[in-house]
Amino acid sequence: MDLKTILFALALGNLTLCAALFFHQHGKATAAALATWTRGRQLQAAAWLVLCFHGSGVLPPLATGIAGYALLFGGLGLESGAFWETAGKDHWRSRMVPAIVLAILLYGAAYVVDEPGVRLLAGALATGAFYMSVAAALAAGWKNAVMLRRALAVTTAVLAVLVAVRGVLAVAMPLGWGGLSLAVVQYLASASLYLLMLITGFGFLLLERERQVRELERVAVLDTLLDVPNRRGFFAALAPWMALARRPGVPTALVVFDVDNFKRINDDYGHPAGDVVLRAIVDMCRKQLRDSDQIGRLVGVEFALLLPRTELQHALTVAERIRACIEVTPIKTGRALVNMTVSMGVTTIRADDSTVSLFKRVDEALQTAKMAGRNRIAEAAPPIPAATP
Numbered sequence: 001m002d003l004k005t006i007l008f009a010l011a012l013g014n015l016t017l018c019a020a021l022f023f024h025q026h027g028k029a030t031a032a033a034l035a036t037w038t039r040g041r042q043l044q045a046a047a048w049l050v051l052c053f054h055g056s057g058v059l060p061p062l063a064t065g066i067a068g069y070a071l072l073f074g075g076l077g078l079e080s081g082a083f084w085e086t087a088g089k090d091h092w093r094s095r096m097v098p099a100i101v102l103a104i105l106l107y108g109a110a111y112v113v114d115e116p117g118v119r120l121l122a123g124a125l126a127t128g129a130f131y132m133s134v135a136a137a138l139a140a141g142w143k144n145a146v147m148l149r150r151a152l153a154v155t156t157a158v159l160a161v162l163v164a165v166r167g168v169l170a171v172a173m174p175l176g177w178g179g180l181s182l183a184v185v186q187y188l189a190s191a192s193l194y195l196l197m198l199i200t201g202f203g204f205l206l207l208e209r210e211r212q213v214r215e216l217e218r219v220a221v222l223d224t225l226l227d228v229p230n231r232r233g234f235f236a237a238l239a240p241w242m243a244l245a246r247r248p249g250v251p252t253a254l255v256v257f258d259v260d261n262f263k264r265i266n267d268d269y270g271h272p273a274g275d276v277v278l279r280a281i282v283d284m285c286r287k288q289l290r291d292s293d294q295i296g297r298l299v300g301v302e303f304a305l306l307l308p309r310t311e312l313q314h315a316l317t318v319a320e321r322i323r324a325c326i327e328v329t330p331i332k333t334g335r336a337l338v339n340m341t342v343s344m345g346v347t348t349i350r351a352d353d354s355t356v357s358l359f360k361r362v363d364e365a366l367q368t369a370k371m372a373g374r375n376r377i378a379e380a381a382p383p384i385p386a387a388t389p
C-alpha cells in the first residue's frame with residue numbers, strides 16, 4: 001500500500017465516521033465532549049483529504065503541506081481535549097490551544113528549513129505528542145478506570161511512540177536501521193496512524209456510551225430537582241436495613257413527612273417558588289442529619305428519612321429538631337418570605353416488617369399528625385405483644 005492510498009483511507013475513514021455521527025446526532029442535544037470530539041474528527045478528515053493532494057500538482061505544495069498539518073494538529077488537539085473532558089478535566093483549552101499553535105509554528109518553521117527529514121520529524125513528533133496527550137487523558141484516574149479505558153491508554157501510548165519514532169529515524173538514520181529500511185518504518189508508522197484513528201474512534205464512542213449508561217443509572221434513582229434519592233433510590237438504600245432488622249441490635253428508624261398546605265405556595269407564588277421552598281426544606285433536613293442518614297423523596301411533597309442504628313426516642317428527637325427548624329425558618333422565594341410546617345410519622349423497622357407493613361404503619365402515623373392539626377409528629381402504633389399461651 002503506498003502513502004497516497006493510506007492517506008486516502010485515513011480521509012475516507014474519518015469522513016465516514018463524521019457522516020455517521022452527523023446523522024446520529026441530527027436534531028439531538030449533544031454532550032460537550034462528544035461535540036468537541038466530532039469537530040476534531042471533522043478537522044482530521046479535512047486534513048487527510050488536503051494531504052492526499054500534497055504533491056499532486058492540483059494545489060501548491062506549500063498550501064497543502066502547511067494547511068493539511070494545521071488542520072491535522074487542530075483536529076488532534078480537539079480530539080485530545082474531548083478525551084480530557086471525559087476524564088473530568090474541563091480546562092483543557094488553556095493548554096491545548098497553545099499546543100496547537102506551537103505545533104503549527106514548529107511545522108511551519110520546518111517547512112522554511114526545507115529539509116524533508118526535518119519536516120517529517122516535526123510532523124511526526126507533533127502528531128505523536130497529541131496522541132500521547134490522548135493516552136495521558138485516558139490514563140487519568142487509572143486506579144478507578146474501567147478496563148477499556150486502561151487498554152486504550154496503553155495501546156494509544158505505544159502507537160503514539162511508533163508514530164514519533166518514525167520522524168526521529170528519518171533524520172537520525174535516513175538509510176534505515178540494520179535490516180529495517182525507512183520504507184518499512186514508514187509503513188509501520190502509517191499503519192499505527194490508521195490504527196490510532198480506529199481505536200480512538202471506537203474507544204471514544206464506547207466510553208461515551210458507557211458514560212451515558214452510568215448517567216441513566218444515576219438519574220433512575222435520583223430526584224433531579226432536589227438532588228436526593230427518589231422513591232426507587234430510597235427503597236434501594238432501605239433494603240439492607242430491612243434485612244438487618246431481623247437480627248437483634250439497635251433498630252433503624254424511619255421518618256416520613258409531608259409538607260403542610262403546600263398547594264397554596266404553588267397557587268399563590270407559582271410552581272418555581274414551590275420548587276425553591278422544597279429545596280430549602282431538603283437543605284434544612286440535610287443540616288440536621290448525620291452522614292449515615294438518608295433522605296429520599298417518596299412522592300410529591302412527601303419525604304422519608306432513614307436513620308440507621310437509631311432508637312425510637314432518638315428518632316423522635318431528630319424529627320422534632322427538623323420540624324422545629326422548618327417551622328421557625330422563613331424561606332425566601334422570589335417574591336416573598338414564607339413559613340412552612342411539616343407533619344411527621346415516626347417508627348422503627350421491626351423484625352417481621354416488610355416494606356408494605358413498615359410504610360403502612362408510618363403513613364398511618366403521618367395521617368394521624370395531619371388529622372390532629374398538622375405541624376406535629378405522631379409515633380406509629382407500638383407492636384402488638386405476642387399472646388401468652
Ligand SMILES: Nc1nc2c(ncn2[C@@H]2O[C@H](COP(=O)(O)OP(=O)(O)OP(=O)(O)O)[C@@H](O)[C@H]2O)c(=O)[nH]1
Pocket residue numbers: 225258259260261262263264266270271272273274275278300301370374
Ligand atoms: N412546586 C412543586 N410542587 C409540587 C411538586 N410536587 C408536588 N407538588 C405539588 O404539591 C402539592 C401537594 O399537595 P397535597 O399534598 O395534596 O396537599 P397540601 O396542599 O400539601 O396539603 P396537606 O398535605 O393536606 O397539608 C400539589 O399541589 C402538587 O402539585 C414539585 O416538585 N414542585
